[in-house]
Amino acid sequence: MSITDVRIPAIDPSVDRTIQLVTAGAGAGSTCTPELAAGPWNFDGAPGYGPGSSMGDVIPVGSPRQGELPRAYRDATAEELDERIRTAKATLGDRVVILGHFYQREEVVRHADFVGDSFQLAGAATSRPDAEAIVFCGVHFMAETADLLSTNEQAVILPNLAAGCSMADMADIDSVQECWEQLEELYGTAPDADGRVPVIPVTYMNSSAALKGFCGEHGGIVCTSSNAETVLEWAFERGQRVLFFPDQHLGRNTAKAMGVPLDRMPMWNPRRPLGGSSSDDLTDAQVILWHGFCSVHRRFTVEQIDRARAEHPGVRVIVHPECPMEVVDAADEYGSTDYITKAIAAAPAGTTFAIGTEVNLVQRLAAQYPQHTVFCLDPVICPCSTMYRIHPGYLAWVLERLVAGEVVNQISVGADVADPARVALERMLAAVPPVAPRGAHPEA
């Protein structure tokens, strides 16, 4: 498994600094909200995902809230926090490993021992079994996955408990169980003549441990944006159809690329009887798509691609498969963050890229590869609001508490969920990939 090297770029990659400049009226461009320039402790008290791309999404009742951070951290300058993090990390040495997701702000990522996507980082955690603590600078479901894959002696820490994921929260275990009961009533449970069961549940990595556990218990499997096609092939060998949650776009884009017709992919809206589809449509279905989406990737549009092509003739447009289907269809290529990163790294110098994924990663790639022109398709600076909750103040706090011998903000998954969730993850790891990795459109 490859993890992106932590490099010191020649160009300033800080989205946060750009936002501060824009909101102060001193920088070019625009942000989705001026609240982005405030510290997360200014909005942690209210239920919501915080300012950023998912601020309009409805947060589930009972979502964790972060307690107030001590004043010393809230009042510290960026330089002071940076120094406190460095000092605490040096004091802890090998006792701690810090993981930074691609979508984290630069001021956090620079302290990470490993930088990558959620699954790469969970794997990285397993590479350091002697570390007492794994500090996961990402969102809640990622910390849960790290807890599933780490040893019992290791503590996984999420610096800000309010860092959830609005997409993961769109499929909760109760709604999925209710859906499953309705599907069982419709399809029965008997396998067909080929031994394939009526339906296989497939959950995207971006989901709660409870849903991974559900898949483990019901013959299902987990997928990532890198291996979704491999996983769907695995599922079609064992089931007549797939229930895919929570991201409709990853499910639709992947199944469409495999030749599944759109009219055999009905949507399941958990707020409607039979998900809002007819029993005929569900009977004929090959993939039932949960009504979930990522508010970051939903921002990308075909108009943005058209504008990029008009302004930058020859531009290479790559988007993430969490983008809507028409955006993926209009792009030159699509793929996971790992795919995007590798494509830019491998391109001949002087290539121009328009990228459809979270702005922190795009801006960092632009800084890391100054031989290319790399820009975000969305001209408005609007980071993932939940990732944005991991401010350096929280990182400094959890590290200094560790130095003092205290574990705060530990994420731990109970054995009743962890055991079946590991089964679903192990099925994914054992699934055999297709002959050629997907990414580019066939004609590209």
Ligand code: SF4
């Ligand atoms: S980018 Fe989308 S899927 Fe990823 S953490 Fe943010 S809301 Fe969730």
